[in-house]
Amino acid sequence: MAPAVPRFRVMTYNVHGCVGPGGQDSNAEVTRVCKDARADVIALQELDAPETDEAEGAHHARDLASQLGMKLLFCRTFRRGVGFYGHALMSRHPLQLVKVTTFASPHQNAEPRGAIWARTKLASGWSVDIISTHLGVHRDERGMQSRELAGPEWLGSSELQKAHLLCGDLNAVPHATTYRRFAAKLRDAQRAIRGHRPRATFPSRLPVLRLDHVFVSDQLVVRAAHVPWNGVSRRASDHLPLIIDLELRGG
Secondary structure, eight states, rough: OOOOOOEEEEEEEEEEGBOOSOOEEEEEEEEHHHHHHHHEEEEEEEEEEEETSSSSSSOHHHHHHHTTEEEEEEEEEEEEEEEEEEEEEEESSSSEEEEEEEOSSSTTTTTEEEEEEEEOTTTSEEEEEEEEEEOOOHHHHHHHHHHHHHSHHHTTTSOOSSSEEEEESSSSSSTTHHHHHHHHTTTEEESSSSSSSOOBBSSSOOOOOOEEEEEEHHHHHHHEEEESSHHHHHHHSSSSEEEEEETTTOO
């Protein structure tokens, strides 16, 4: 009998600090969206985390990982209040940190941004590398950040597994320079499905922009793409989640 083809689901989601578009606490809604996605790997942007588990304040990353039963890596981008602000990578499978960084910015008062590179081993035993990021809102800032990610230390690294993907809130629409830089190296998952019309993710109440993306290497086959748009996802964040079903080629 031929071995099962390794399949897995990835979600990238900017949760806006677990504050909904109306300014209300949306931790319950974000948790519901994440549970409903039933993803194997989840990349989340804009999360709070205290400096220690004993410190007061929201610990969105840890609490979500605990409720979902997933392993957690957290990328601190700057200190805020009693803890840190940044983004998280979670997996149902073993998760190994490869690299993490905070990007430099040409803008003195710009919100710091970062990226995290991790390796997860699927139930099939196959490994996949995930690079998750949240890029800046200024064009020149995104240019610096995307050039670094596309360069020899990240997407050009010899340490990168052949099966890999890049995901996150890129703050870049299709055809923007940042988007084209990644599309030159990887495939836009939403455009890799024949007959699929790519779905926008921002703003959540009436999405018109594709700011959140998943790019995949040739070793990954894209089977489906989903952008849940319902009462819960519209209340949870100003972004909608992007969910991609993948299969390892030749698995």
